[in-house]
Amino acid sequence: MQACDSLLPTSPTTSPMLPDAERQRCEVWTRVMGYHRPVSAFNVGKQGEFSERQHFQEARAALD
Template identity: 55%
Template structure:
């Protein structure tokens, strides 16, 4: 079964996840951003620490 089919099949039983980000020193939910701020958030590069640094 494809991933998209599985997601559609279980759509009603899934729990909604709220994503928060730190803006100007405090945390805000991304869903409350305007269209421009959401686009800016999607373009950000996510930091991934390599396991060699640990």
């Protein structure tokens, strides 16, 4: 499962880190086959596929 801890800013110039007592886990949802579903509900194989997904920017992927 992808944890949101890695998405928190680490630089003190962007925003301060919260103390552990104030932090909470977020639930990651993704679109699968036309509907939305929480990643935590995936089986082990599907969670592995989710972590291996490649993300792209639509503008950069356009055909010339």
